[in-house]
Amino acid sequence: MEYINDLKWTKGMKVKDLVANYQNLGYQSIELKKASDVIVKMKKDSAKVFLTFTSNMVTSGLRGFFAQLIRLKMADIIVTTVGGIEEDVMKASGERFQVGRFDSDDVELHEKGINRVGNILIKNESYMRFEDMVLEILNNLYSKQKRWAVSDMLKEIGLTLSDENSILYQASRNDVPIFCPAITDGAFGFHLYLFQQKHPDFIVDVVKDFGNILLSTSQDEKKGVIALGGSISKHHAILSTLLNGGANYAVYMTTAHKTSGSMSGATTEEAKSWGKVQHESDIATVIGDVSITFPIAMIAALEELSEEGLL
Amino acid sequence: MEYINDLKWTKGMKVKDLVANYQNLGYQSIELKKASDVIVKMKKDSAKVFLTFTSNMVTSGLRGFFAQLIRLKMADIIVTTVGGIEEDVMKASGERFQVGRFDSDDVELHEKGINRVGNILIKNESYMRFEDMVLEILNNLYSKQKRWAVSDMLKEIGLTLSDENSILYQASRNDVPIFCPAITDGAFGFHLYLFQQKHPDFIVDVVKDFGNILLSTSQDEKKGVIALGGSISKHHAILSTLLNGGANYAVYMTTAHKTSGSMSGATTEEAKSWGKVQHESDIATVIGDVSITFPIAMIAALEELSEEGLL
Amino acid sequence: MEYINDLKWTKGMKVKDLVANYQNLGYQSIELKKASDVIVKMKKDSAKVFLTFTSNMVTSGLRGFFAQLIRLKMADIIVTTVGGIEEDVMKASGERFQVGRFDSDDVELHEKGINRVGNILIKNESYMRFEDMVLEILNNLYSKQKRWAVSDMLKEIGLTLSDENSILYQASRNDVPIFCPAITDGAFGFHLYLFQQKHPDFIVDVVKDFGNILLSTSQDEKKGVIALGGSISKHHAILSTLLNGGANYAVYMTTAHKTSGSMSGATTEEAKSWGKVQHESDIATVIGDVSITFPIAMIAALEELSEEGLL
């Protein structure tokens, strides 16, 4: 039986101390502590960990944190959307995004050639430089083979990068496959199309990649899912674990609620309907902005694993 | 200058009358009336209309409404996720989904072989019968050609169906392409994978399909987007119109807010940053459950267009 | 066993027809139909109905609808916040509010002497004219007695109004008490304070009014709650019914979710913990903007009651 305890600030308080307090604080703070604990549990149990996130998180500074997590072996399989891949590559080549405002004048931004994602700004030039890079990347890929599974293509791209804060860089060097089930849904898709117009035998094989994600784990392995935000990233990871018998651990962090029946808002209770997750203590859903909640929960987990010599 | 007016019920009130009242009611009801007006405007201006929705809406009874809208020429291009395609086909072959509860006992449901999407229930058997159908569908496709763009494949499937309430049925017969940028992210993806294992030369060409959606409209044509929910369906339609100069009209209906920088919550203000939408009166964002808001807004638009002899 | 049915538009569709379709549509539309049914049930069962709403709903055109509902005997007890009372009185004296925009330039509005509530605009002058009225109202009240329970005071004010669309007008003439547990939390509170400075024996007796709301129903009577939005309006009605044995019927319509433990987001499941509501079919929670959802649900209920000769 856990009781609610009064929170007290003590000078020099660490993230880990605060999260320890969350356990007895109330509402979503309790869920966040649970999420942190489930992450620790999945690592201790040597589960294969699917980490999924949406493009807007890569637009944010979480991008470097994801790269660090891959390097620390906290993620074994990545699922994301193509915008995130584009922006990771842009950043790896030196582009910097600016802090903006949610209530900007969008007409004015447009005139200045600036694109807005919430309170983050991306210049048109960043996309233009990306274009320049892509043609070289595709020529290089095409010279090796004509038919590419998406995750293999992304690994090749990652190997060409030299930024340690890059998701693709770390994934390619740590044997962590990156799956992106809608690879054409972004500027990259447009460039793939232009390239295929010149090279009709160039094929991006999404069907083969579905096999790759299936084979990235097995029925026998323990599996964990950390899904940040909703979208096909979350769905694709859940689907993959489901076809291999279901996840043993699941942490969902999202702003979406379950009341509209959307994938973004679907709760970890579903995990129970998969028939694999048995214990309440192995699932957690945290409602809130991932840019706030994920670093706290994950940092507390990292501190715990570090203290136990498991990092 | 519009004033707030007191709402009054009158006996036998029509949906259209209520929506007319919304114009002067307040908060999201005003936005809903605006959405209905923008839909009327895009039709009157002969814009090519992109209608996008997520799978959970096809799970719901909106599926038949979407089919009707295609038949009525209210949508020229469909973008959705693969779950919706699977369920449209299931329903076309006689499967029925049940009304459930949001707070069901998921362990109990699992034991009964029932899957839950919010307050809607789908039996495992429905998926199993879908499996049986798929092999025949794929054999048939493969016999015609080895390499398929996704929208061409979906048209072929639609032509095999005989249910007038089916989205694929109506789309295939009304020359409305259905785009699905993440075709493998569902049970169908698994069957594609199994089929390709036997037939390695079977290729689903997502890159070619990106060309198809680009060519489905042009720079010169007026373009409108009706995006229900978020996800890649919404993003893919916006991206496609953007590459052709931007949409002239945009209606977003969603439960997501813009505060987390997600695609689901991105507002129509963005449309202004595209540099195409100039007038406030041509865009509308309605926050609310689409199962409630979309039928009201669209029915009012249909009544209006019908009265003006445009349906 | 209810099944999901495909929605179909038919020309001239009535609100009632649409709500009938909601029963088999999905997600919140199903809950909305349930809410409409619970309203019908509470009336058929002759329950005393508590209708609660927040000030911003009176700012909107729902104000006239609430007045109509009181006239139609659809509400027996009103609980609201003082802003709503002020605005009802302003409107009764001819003030009109304008339709504005959520993303207005607030500095510019301030310079023009305009106050914004979401997408509704109120001029400073409307408040100034209200000030002029209040002194007369208070003088009149004070001449009758020195100590006033809030609901008695509001009844007296209502009797002085001559606008049939006014909540206070209809309430005072239909013996429907209006409770406002935080009567000082608005411009009216400031005027009460100034008046008391001159007349120290003028007393607003909130404690006595708690007795009034308690005695407005009894243990033996059936009780129903229709709570729109959260706030103390909702809480006060629930508390009052609780002290009389709990509500038999409860409909909550709100944009708030239960995940933060707030009163606004508390669900009707609580009603079960009161030990009075036994059947699932007697409670409903609808997530969505009340300016859209309440008119639909209530109009469908009114049509039903009207057809059965109960209005």
Added chain:
Amino acid sequence: MEYINDLKWTKGMKVKDLVANYQNLGYQSIELKKASDVIVKMKKDSAKVFLTFTSNMVTSGLRGFFAQLIRLKMADIIVTTVGGIEEDVMKASGERFQVGRFDSDDVELHEKGINRVGNILIKNESYMRFEDMVLEILNNLYSKQKRWAVSDMLKEIGLTLSDENSILYQASRNDVPIFCPAITDGAFGFHLYLFQQKHPDFIVDVVKDFGNILLSTSQDEKKGVIALGGSISKHHAILSTLLNGGANYAVYMTTAHKTSGSMSGATTEEAKSWGKVQHESDIATVIGDVSITFPIAMIAALEELSEEGLL
């Protein structure tokens, strides 16, 4: 010009370090850092600080944190709802609340005599013991005078408590008035009513208390508002500062969005329409669960003030 920076975990990371990173992270994390900065600014500028919160936050372990903040002179005026006052007193007399689950079986809880607030559980016995205390409290108050302004009454109650983690205890000893504009909206209201039945000359003077909150600051003083959640607590503080020329600093932390025109979701942009807040840097709105966001933002502010010798 601020840039987005990659987040990196470093061992032993302090809350303050994480919040420093939030400045360049993205979405709500940026707003949270801004909120923390605004809190520091209002203290450095010697503003009178209004701290407002809803009852459910006192149910949680934030209660002891609020008490600590009062002791540290971080709040000069408190505004809350009566449930919070009741629960602060219960806890001061030794009652403990338990950690529960959002998806509890409410019928079962009812049978066990347990009340649920989100994922926090309160036993019926806690309320019963509160009842026993209240009669003594009221007898004591009545023996001193017959007519009480609410904040004076709450100060008297605070002086009788001996728990340093109690909000009322700290407020009464640090000359911080607690305002509660709807004092009857809870169990305490019921007891006030019963007491007045026996002692008709016992008066709770809410009008006088409106004068007290007005006089707690002046036109000339700098004023800051930290509003946690919505409700009349937030509105009452804003109203009070408005009547004294507007707040100079405002931090709103809430789960509510502005799209429904509710007070809970009203943004700090309003502060600009008051004509007092001039600079963007003096206001912040953070969307998220206060049990997570407030401790982080406030702890970072406390560390900063502490380092500068201002605590």
